[in-house]
Amino acid sequence: MSFAFTLHETDGPARLGEIRTPHGLVHTPAFMPVGTQGAVKAMRHVDLEAIGAEIILGNTYHLFLRPGDELIARRGGLHAFIGWTRPILTDSGGYQVFSLAARRDVTEAGARFRSHLDGTQHLLTPERAVDIQARLGSDIAMVLDECLGYPAARDAVAESMQRSLRWAGRCRERMRELRAGGSHRIPVTNPGQAQFGIVQGGVFEDLRHESAAATVAIGFEGYAIGGLSVGEPTGVMYDIVETTARRLPERQPRYLMGTGTPEDLVECVARGIDMFDCVMPTRNARNGQLFTSEGRINIKNARYAEDDRPLDARCACYTCRTHSRAYLRHLYMAGEMTAGALNTLHNLSFYLDTMRKIREAISLRAFEKFRQEFLRSASRLSPDS
Amino acid sequence: MSFAFTLHETDGPARLGEIRTPHGLVHTPAFMPVGTQGAVKAMRHVDLEAIGAEIILGNTYHLFLRPGDELIARRGGLHAFIGWTRPILTDSGGYQVFSLAARRDVTEAGARFRSHLDGTQHLLTPERAVDIQARLGSDIAMVLDECLGYPAARDAVAESMQRSLRWAGRCRERMRELRAGGSHRIPVTNPGQAQFGIVQGGVFEDLRHESAAATVAIGFEGYAIGGLSVGEPTGVMYDIVETTARRLPERQPRYLMGTGTPEDLVECVARGIDMFDCVMPTRNARNGQLFTSEGRINIKNARYAEDDRPLDARCACYTCRTHSRAYLRHLYMAGEMTAGALNTLHNLSFYLDTMRKIREAISLRAFEKFRQEFLRSASRLSPDS
Numbered sequence: 001m002s003f004a005f006t007l008h009e010t011d012g013p014a015r016l017g018e019i020r021t022p023h024g025l026v027h028t029p030a031f032m033p034v035g036t037q038g039a040v041k042a043m044r045h046v047d048l049e050a051i052g053a054e055i056i057l058g059n060t061y062h063l064f065l066r067p068g069d070e071l072i073a074r075r076g077g078l079h080a081f082i083g084w085t086r087p088i089l090t091d092s093g094g095y096q097v098f099s100l101a102a103r104r105d106v107t108e109a110g111a112r113f114r115s116h117l118d119g120t121q122h123l124l125t126p127e128r129a130v131d132i133q134a135r136l137g138s139d140i141a142m143v144l145d146e147c148l149g150y151p152a153a154r155d156a157v158a159e160s161m162q163r164s165l166r167w168a169g170r171c172r173e174r175m176r177e178l179r180a181g182g183s184h185r186i187p188v189t190n191p192g193q194a195q196f197g198i199v200q201g202g203v204f205e206d207l208r209h210e211s212a213a214a215t216v217a218i219g220f221e222g223y224a225i226g227g228l229s230v231g232e233p234t235g236v237m238y239d240i241v242e243t244t245a246r247r248l249p250e251r252q253p254r255y256l257m258g259t260g261t262p263e264d265l266v267e268c269v270a271r272g273i274d275m276f277d278c279v280m281p282t283r284n285a286r287n288g289q290l291f292t293s294e295g296r297i298n299i300k301n302a303r304y305a306e307d308d309r310p311l312d313a314r315c316a317c318y319t320c321r322t323h324s325r326a327y328l329r330h331l332y333m334a335g336e337m338t339a340g341a342l343n344t345l346h347n348l349s350f351y352l353d354t355m356r357k358i359r360e361a362i363s364l365r366a367f368e369k370f371r372q373e374f375l376r377s378a379s380r381l382s383p384d385s
Numbered sequence: 386m387s388f389a390f391t392l393h394e395t396d397g398p399a400r401l402g403e404i405r406t407p408h409g410l411v412h413t414p415a416f417m418p419v420g421t422q423g424a425v426k427a428m429r430h431v432d433l434e435a436i437g438a439e440i441i442l443g444n445t446y447h448l449f450l451r452p453g454d455e456l457i458a459r460r461g462g463l464h465a466f467i468g469w470t471r472p473i474l475t476d477s478g479g480y481q482v483f484s485l486a487a488r489r490d491v492t493e494a495g496a497r498f499r500s501h502l503d504g505t506q507h508l509l510t511p512e513r514a515v516d517i518q519a520r521l522g523s524d525i526a527m528v529l530d531e532c533l534g535y536p537a538a539r540d541a542v543a544e545s546m547q548r549s550l551r552w553a554g555r556c557r558e559r560m561r562e563l564r565a566g567g568s569h570r571i572p573v574t575n576p577g578q579a580q581f582g583i584v585q586g587g588v589f590e591d592l593r594h595e596s597a598a599a600t601v602a603i604g605f606e607g608y609a610i611g612g613l614s615v616g617e618p619t620g621v622m623y624d625i626v627e628t629t630a631r632r633l634p635e636r637q638p639r640y641l642m643g644t645g646t647p648e649d650l651v652e653c654v655a656r657g658i659d660m661f662d663c664v665m666p667t668r669n670a671r672n673g674q675l676f677t678s679e680g681r682i683n684i685k686n687a688r689y690a691e692d693d694r695p696l697d698a699r700c701a702c703y704t705c706r707t708h709s710r711a712y713l714r715h716l717y718m719a720g721e722m723t724a725g726a727l728n729t730l731h732n733l734s735f736y737l738d739t740m741r742k743i744r745e746a747i748s749l750r751a752f753e754k755f756r757q758e759f760l761r762s763a764s765r766l767s768p769d770s
Contacts, residue, residue, distance in 0.1 A: 039716055039723040046703060067690065067715045075693060075711060083707045305452065308460060318431060322468045326460060330452045331424055338424040340722055 003139070003194035003221050005253045009362055013245070013272040016362040019253055021087040021139035022192035023079060025054065028253060028274040029362075031265065031355045032057045032089060033348055034282060037066070038082040041282050042337075042344040045084050051317065051349045052356065055087040055139075057277045060132055061096030064122075065115050069135040077137030077189030089277070090138035092129040092171075095226075095258075098147045106146060108163065126170040130195075134178055137189030142224065143171035145198045150231035157202035164200045165214050171195065172218050194221035196255060202227055203236050205243050212247035223248045224255040225273075229264075238267055245272035262291060262354050263378050266371050269358050281351045285343035288332045291350040293377060297325070298384040299343070304329040317349035318342075388524070388579035388606050390638045394747055398630065398657040401747040404638055406472040406524035407577035408464060410439065413638060413659040414747075416650065416740045417442045417474060418733055419667060422451070423467040426667050427722075427729040430469050436702065436734045437741065440472040440524075442662045445517055446481030449507075450500050454520040462522030462574030474662070475523035477514040477556075480611075480643070483532045491531060493548065511555040515580075519563055522574030527609065528556035530583045535616035542587035549585045550599050556580065557603050579606035581640060587612055588621050590628050597632035608633045609640040610658075614649075623652055630657035647676055647739050648763050651756050654743050666736045670728035673717045676735040678762060682710070683769040684728070689714040702734035703727075 002022065009016040019026040033040045033048060035056040040048055048056065058078055063069060075081040078088055094111065097104055101113035110125030126144045133141035145164040148157060175195045178188055197220035201207030215223060225244050228237050241256060248254050255275035256268050265276055281291065288299040292312035297304070299311075307325040319328070319342040331339035354374075361370035387407065394401040404411040418425045418433060420441040425433055433441065443463055448454060460466040463473055479496065482489055486498035495510030511529045518526035530549040533542060560580045563573055582605035586592030600608060610629050613622050626641060633639050640660035641653050650661055666676065673684040677697035682689070684696075692710040704713070704727040716724035739759075746755035 037715075037719045037721060038712070039719075039721045042722045042726075044703070044723060044726060045707065062719075066719060067711075071691060071711075074691060075709070081709070081715075082712055083709070306456060306459060318429070322430065324460070324466070324468070326452075326456075327423070327467055330422075330466075334422045334424075334447075334451060336422060336424045337427045337722055337725055338429060341427075341429060341726060 002192040005222065005251065007251060009365070011362045011365045011367040012270070013242075014269050014358075014362050014367045015272060015274055016359055017253065017274060019087075021055075021194070022190055023085060023087045023139050026087055027054060027359060029265070029269045029355055029358050030055060030275050031351050032275065032277040033351075034059070034277055034279045035082075035084075035088075036279075037062045038078065040344075040348075042286065042340040043282075043348070045082075047345060048348070049086070051345065052352045053086070053348070055089060056084065058088055058090045058136065058138060059096060060090045060093035060129065060136065061100065063090075063136060064093060064132050065117055069132040073135035073137075073187045073189055077135070079137060079190075087139040089140040090133050090136050090142065091257075092142045092144040093124055093132065094129065094144045095147050097124055108166070110144070110167075111146075126167040127174045130171050130174040130178065131184065131186045134186050134188045134193065138193060139190065140194045140196055140222065141175075142196050143168045143198055143220075145200055145226055147200075147227055147230070148202060150203070152202055154202075154204055154207075157200075157204060158207055161200040161202075161207050161211050164198065165211065165218075168197050168215055169218055172197075172220065196220050196222040196224050198224045198226040198257070199244055199248075200227045201244075203232050203240055205240070208240055208244045209247055212244055216247070216249060220252075222253040222255060224257050226257045228256065229259045229278075234264070237264075238271060241268050241273060242271040248272075262351065263375060265351070265354060266358065266374050269362075270367070270371055281347035282344050285347040286340045288339075288343065290343060291347050295378070296384060299325065299329050299332050301329075301384055311346055312350070315346065315349060315353070317346050319346040319349075387577040390607065390636065392636060394750070396747045396750045396752040397655070398627075399654050399743075399747050399752045400657060400659055401744055402638065402659060404472075406440075406579070407575055408470060408472045408524050411472055412439060412744060414650070414654045414740055414743050415440060415660050416736050417660065417662040418736075419444070419662055419664045420467075420469075420473075421664075422447045423463065425729075425733075427671065427725040428667075428733070430467075432730060433733070434471070436730065437737045438471070438733070440474060441469065443473055443475045443521065443523060444481060445475050445478035445514065445521065446485065448475075448521060449478060449517050450502055454517040458520035458522075458572045458574055462520070464522065464575075472524040474525040475518050475521050475527065476642075477527045477529040478509055478517065479514070479529045480532050482509055493551070495529070495552075496531075511552040512559040515556050515559040515563065516569065516571045519571050519573045519578065523578060524575065525579045525581055525607065526560075527581050528553045528583055528605075530585055530611055532585075532612055532615070533587060535588070537587055539587075539589055539592075542585075542589060543592055546585040546587070546592050546596050549583065550596065550603075553582050553600055554603055557582075557605065581605050581607040581609050583609045583611040583642070584629055584633075585612045586629075588617050588625055590625065593625055593629045594632055597629055601632070601634060605637075607638040607640060609642050611642045613641065614644045614663075619649070622649075623656060626653050626658060627656040633657075647736065648760060650736070650739060651743065651759050654747075655752070655756055666732035667729050670732040671725045673724075673728065675728060676732055680763070681769060684710065684714050684717050686714075686769055696731055697735070700731065700734060700738070702731050704731040704734075
């Protein structure tokens with residue numbers, strides 16, 4: 001089974017669809033839990049499946065450094081290595097090179113960096129990013145792009161966007177060669193792998209338009225919007241998402257990288273986005289920050305010490321079915337690993353439930369009503385805000 | 386439903402039985418995973434139930450200090466607080482006072498100690514140990530005893546054993562008062578709670594006999610053997626277990642505290658023990674030390690980096706069904722919490738499987754044959770030894 005996207009329904013800009021991959025279907029709009037090092041932190045695969053995660057994200061930078069893409073290829077690819085049978089998307093490694101690596105030096109060739117683990121020096125070129133992901137065998141691979149922070153000067157953003165475009169062209173060319181069975185001796189562990197381009201251009205609408213047009217001209221199986229959620233105001237992010245999504249092909253999936261809060265998901269579905277990933281539900285869970293239908297809870301708060309209610313009375317996850325806020329607070333305060341597991345299970349359930357509700361609302365052509373009710377509920381004063 | 390022990394079958398000194406508690410049945414010989422602070426580390430309750438844990442242990446010392454036995458009583462007891470519906474045994478808190486507390490001063494009244502958490506000073510008397518456990522509402526409560534290390538001089542052991550006997554008498558008297566609805570204003574959250582006495586006497590056979598006789602004379606619902614697995618040679622431990630178990634009533638359960646390796650479980654069932662607890666399967670799992678039917682594995686070892694086999698081909702646990710040694714090594718080396726969860730699930734499955742095999746062998750009156758085969762397999766040179 002190779003890659004395909006089917007658009008089932010639209011409700012304004014909001015879209016209901018389905019991505020077919022070599023490892024099965026993903027219903028969109030979809031949220032992808034982040035499995036940085038081949039595991040979604042504090043979760044087992046069976047738990048992810050139970051709460052309806054249809055696709056997870058793997059970080060190429062981390063897997064390249066440890067245990068190494070060649071070791072993973074010898075195991076038959078990332079799916080076989082980690083024992084996850086559903087779809088996987090991998091990023092290009094670029095984002096972590098820019099945010100995590102000890103030192104980095106970006107030239108036209110690519111990004112030279114030192115590992116944050118052991119200081120070893122590596123060169124990540126566009127071609128190498130494609131090769132590494134071919135070895136990993138994810139269902140969706142991303143092109144290498146350059147990520148700037150916010151704020152960044154227009155000139156710098158324009159220059160970086162142009163370089164990302166040249167890199168995207170090189171990535172696509174390398175992908176074509178691999179698909180043609182070229183002589184690169186790269187073990188392609190998933191011949192049905194799709195490749196997504198990434199639109200850059202910071203918060204500058206015209207640069208985003210230019211990047212979108214040029215990326216689409218190269219031609220990919222899907223398109224991502226990168227370089228957002230890096231510190232810009234939320235309203236600016238929404239505007240850039242809206243204007244960029246409009247320039248992307250209707251019949252291909254649109255992925256907003258690294259976003260966001262539950263409200264962000266709803267607001268960006270409202271602007272035509274199909275796919276999301278974010279560490280927020282998992283990272284916040286480990287820090288005791290929990291999402292509920294009545295606002296956010298900081299489980300450390302002393303007010304929960306004798307609170308016998310579930311985290312979220314409207315949530316059907318194992319944590320909410322089984323445990324009280326008082327117990328979850330105790331586990332957190334006592335430093336028990338189980339706190340991370342139970343909190344992560346809840347936060348991811350909340351995110352995936354939100355996506356299910358979004359899909360249901362679009363299928364009923366009632367997305368705008370859902371959106372307004374969701375935002376009203378989310379904007380209610382959180383007990384811990 | 387109140388406490389009762391039924392002895393179904395014996396095969397030499399090995400015993401097959403059943404403990405009835407207010408929260409359900411425990412098939413013996415039984416292993417109790419240790420849920421120190423109201424959670425078995427890295428496990429959710431549903432995972433424990435799935436692998437057949439029928440009873441868990443809670444540590445009174447920890448729960449008394451955080452979140453506090455009074456808070457737990459206000460929640461309705463430990464079962465209600467933590468959401469575990471099956472039986473729970475609580476220790477008296479004494480062992481941790483002796484091993485963990487910042488300072489301690491033992492007198493006839495009890496043990497004065499400072500919390501290892503915040504330095505606050507507390508006095509744990511025999512009566513208070515009973516009261517705290519009454520608030521916790523465990524199904525089986527233990528008397529407060531004094532634990533000496535190994536080696537200890539005979540005189541010191543004799544003196545300590547005599548004090549433990551006097552404390553046991555005071556514990557039993559307090560229990561009688563609580564059961565009679567005395568005026569202590571202690572919320573008894575589990576009226577069917579049983580109380581076990583503890584035999585002390587170190588490695589001195591005559592002291593063990595004296596302690597056993599005197600403890601049985603006080604009269605409890607069951608009897609534990611304490612003060613072993615504290616550094617004495619394994620053979621000495623087995624001998625003391627054997628000679629002590631013989632002096633305990635046939636129709637009541639016998640609990641060996643804090644032991645041990647899988648081989649220890651088999652060897653002590655062979656000497657008449659019905660119940661065990663130990664942190665070894667859970668603690669070792671978090672340190673990458675895994676028990677298998679072919680010996681122990683240290684998953685950190687580089688030899689497993691490309692080993693695609695399951696941890697234990699004969700194990701049916703989720704970890705062994707789903708993951709390779711190569712992936713488990715990767716998770717461990719990468720510091721993923723999921724490593725602790727998957728390893729703990731396997732080690733506890735191995736322990737609980739061992740107990741099921743022990744019970745099956747006794748029911749077939751083939752325990753001696755099982756024991757010899759188990760020890761032959763366990764003594765095989767471990768790949769990592």
